[in-house]
Amino acid sequence: VNQQSFFGWAAYGQIRMVGRSIPNGTVIDSECKMIDGAALASSLSVNHQVPIHASSDAPSAYQADAAVVELARAWSGGREPGWPQVDALVRSLRAHATHDRAYPVTEECPDVVAHFLLEARRGPDYLFASSAVVMLRAIGFQARLVSGFYAAPDHFDAASRHTPVTEEDVHFWAEVRLASGTWVPIEPTPGYQLMEPALSPAQLAIAALRSLAAWARAHSLQLVFIGAFALAGYRMRHAIQDLLATLLWLMSTRLPIRRRVVSTISLLERRSRLAGCGRPRSVTPPAWCAALCAHASESTRAGADTLRAFAALAEWTLYAPSDRRLPAILDPNTCGLLCNQLVRDLTLGHFRSIARERSSGASRK
């Protein structure tokens, strides 16, 4: 492609390949200037000189339909002269019609743009581009139709940093000429996007925050509901865990007595851990249960004997050889009742009161 003889002039300022076609798979690196649309809009105001060249020499061969002109004025009306008018018109056009690549256009139609805009309101991309050009020219801007390949962002290959294009990617769009002579592309076809200028990390973060805030505003009710639900869940997480553990423990009531006692010990230890006064790892469960007698409040004073009996049962369960019989003071029915009684008495709230008692005792010291 570096041979001068390959190329000729298509128009002033435009070169074209003469008598040749580009082979499939040819990699073309393009370098382009991108204009920040937001910066362009903000830099223009009524008090500033309009940098978009208002053309007075639009081609006279084609006279736009009056209704089309009226539509263009309606879409751009009420906007500041310049880029805001262009932007408003393009946005309106994108929302006005539906992109339909297969929509047929008959040759008998005298004005395809008017038909597209006023009747069909659907069609392929070149109709969107042509309509944009016609309408922009109708309100006094210099615009032109452009064709080429659309480098779809979802086709970008990150490994090779290239975007493969095929015949399916042939696309039409439009350009508007600034007063400086720069042609600024615009994208009137819905579903297609202009490549945005690369953002710095800070700009990306701000843009992400803005989009997040916009999303949050749009879903504020749901967010409030989810937030309240999450907060309640967080505050009740220990109670929920305890409920699940208790349900699991209920399944152990049909197990042999040793496994049932172990299950009861596990449940009580879990509750104490959730309350912040778990069993120290160097203290045996029986000794721990016996020590809980000291914290038995007035309401659970009757449970002190239960605790001592359970401590003896826990000793037998955890440390007696399997051939040792149950201590004489305990029979299997009593053991089951003992487990049930403790699970009822030593609730999560009871352990929380023990934790509070300990912390207040520690602070007094």
Add this chain to the structure above:
Amino acid sequence: VTQLISRNSHDRQTLADAVSALRDALNTALRGKADVVDLVIACLLARGHLLIEDLPGLGKTTLAKALAAAIGGRFARVQCTPDLLPGDITGFRVFDQKTREFEFLPGPVFADVLLADEINRTTPRTQSALLEAMAERQVTVDNIRHQLSDEFMVIATQNPIELHGTYPLPEAQLDRFAIKLRIGYPPADDERAMLESAVGQTREASAATAHVMPRDVLRTMQQAVAHVAVTPPVRDYVLRLAHKTRTHPEVTLGVSPRGLLTWQRLAQAWSFLHRRDFVTPDDVQQVARPTLEARLGIDPDACRRVIESIIESEPVPSR
């Protein structure tokens, strides 16, 4: 244990009553020291020897005498001094002019309870005379082996303050003691009761302790203690604790295998005292301090802290 008890025709209640009577007798002799008394009984049931490290006048001799009287055994006391000879403890052979033969005169070691008072004041040579007696319950004099009492128990004392002119017990000797105890001062109420009870009594009468435990009952209990079950998780727990004593940075000498056996036997005795026929980690912990204090190579001031840190750092078996 149940079979053993029935074979020896003592039921559980008899043994429990005997333990209670022994506990009462020792608590009467040594007021306000129930925890010390329990450890002494555990040491007796584990067939171990007792080292008491404490100040004079706190009841070491009283405790030893009361123990000997309670089990109905002979009591002997040796005041250990630098000029004490091994023969003064074990006994020696003398030439009998009448029979024209050497006759063996048994020493105080042939008692059931031997109080070796201030054992660290005698020389290592004399201290070593007790090694064989404590480990094997026998003494060898002039190549003749003499069997000691089955209930032979050494209660040795040493003063922790006056160290001038003393001979610290070697590790081999320390390892033969089951536990090392400190009696400490009794609570004020118990001292008051002691003073009240002493008024109007002669010294002999106040020191008298009844014979509350027949020998066959004691033997049955010692055998029963040896049969108290230790499940694998508890045994592994003891092993882990022992391993920690050997790897602790502040401990220069950890628990020996002999010390480990003693520790387990004491835990069995402690379990038996609390009417259980299986050992729990609580039993192991309860006897850990006196057992380890007797044999760990460690700064005495840091001993209690290190033992507590070792126990606290090791999770108990709980499933």
